[in-house]
Amino acid sequence: MTSAVSFQKVSRHFGTVRAVDAVDLDIVPGEFFAMLGPSGSGKTTCLRLIAGFEQPTAGSISIFGERAEGVPPYRRNVNTVFQDYALFPHLNILDNVAYGLMVKGVGKAERHKAAEDALALVRLPGYGERRPGQLSGGQRQRVALARALVNQPKVLLLDEPLGALDLKLRENMQEELKSLQKALGITFIFVTHDQGEALSMADRVAVFNDGKIMQVGTPQDIYERPATRFVADFVGSSNVLPPDFVQRYSGQRRWGSLRPEAIRVGKATRGDGVSARLVSANYLGATTRLALDADGLRLHAVVPAGTKLPEEGEALVLTFNRDQLHLMDEPA
């Protein structure tokens, strides 16, 4: 099957900076794909390479089987929702949404009809006469979405789509984007630095660091079976365990990861396990996050709300199921 977007050894260098470095990537048609990574990791450059705002220094990109290098943005069947929405302030909402059809020469009545439909799709019917300045951030985001979708792109790119919204709105938009993607069946590729957002929305996630992809997989893969220390630390804030520690419990000298919720915290008097002391406790609402010191190794554990918390500095014993301990690919 043809990939929606395929990268073969794609690099984009800015002078000596390797923004994207020999990246291989295949995105399946109809999938909701997340590019996750800290700022400067190359994820946005990858998105801009797909959109056509950047050209690769080396390697080849194809979009639904067609070579994309040298094809200008306006000849790609790909649309972008920009981080700052980039609505046109001199046009009203309807003309903003109809813009893509207007430049393609679609007649006024037809394109306005299509724009109305797109606005209804993002639940902003009847907002056509307003100006971008009269809308809230969340509404502008929906307009940007409608403006991209009205062109019926094969791939929709979203650059930090929820970055500027407040928490409640973010959660609503996450669900809405997800159901929209399911209903339309378009390939969505979105860039985010928020691991929660990537895990909750995407079918598959690529974790970026230093211009390279560290791991590609389903959210479960990424979260439960991180390939490298970076992924374990960046996604889900897992405990990264050094080879010496891992050897004691698994027999293998490898780096390991252990999710905070897999650790059980008990009184020092009970049975064997890892002895540790409580450093601090962070109340997070539904859970409490404990920072623990196990003989110089800093570990985090998460306990449900309502658990009786130990005293700070109290000696504790940590236990976990051996099968929860994940061995990473990264060599010791």
Place this chain on the structure above:
Amino acid sequence: MRSDRNQKTPLGLKIAAGLGLIFLHAPILLIFVYAFTTEEKSYQWPPPGLTTQWFAVTWNRPDVWEALSLSVRVAAISTAIAVVLGTLCAAAVSRSKFFGRETVSLLVILPIALPGIITGIALRSAFALTDIPFSFWTIILGHATFCVVVVYNNAVARFRRTSGSMIEASMDLGADGFQTFRYVVLPNIATALLAGGMLAFALSFDEVIVTTFTAGQQQTLPIWMLEELIRPRQRPVTNVVAMVVVLVTLLPILLAYYLTRDGDQIAGSGK
């Protein structure tokens, strides 16, 4: 020191401000009065009598029409050149990063900071050196040097206020370079260009110093007026022309002021 709205302005300050304004503007009114005087050889106060005959006399003087037409053509073409070059330069400086960008920006603004006489002498010696005969086009070249600055300044300020991703968004939605300029860039900078163009037109229309150095035998309207003042015949004609110049330059400047006053108009709080 901070100005307090509730504090009463001292009477002395009010009088001083009033006197200052009178000092600035009364002489202009005087010009208007002399356009109606019956005395044609000297400026006599008070005017011995009032008449409107000078408007008819001015209307029938071919040299006035020649000078006026030259000035309008020079101003129009200089402004057109300035709008194109100023916009391109502003776009380059505000849209891309390149070596020497700040220097280019400074060099473009320099002609308006330099005294006109320097620009004039420099251009005159450059024309002489390259054997370019003085003509209509040398006047335009001289005027364009400072007209470009006005348009550039207006355009740069507007470019800074418009979001860069708008151009990318337009391309992304299928518009090529020309369509993006036509439908996105131009509407967003149009009022700035209009304002800059009007200021440029007004500057060019009453320019004297650079023109004296770059014109051959031709007379633009301001130069014609200077010459006319020396001659003791039909003096009020000069005043009639002066009134016209004031109106022709004041209106575009006022309009330009109103166009750029609403800073947020383009940023989106639509009406």
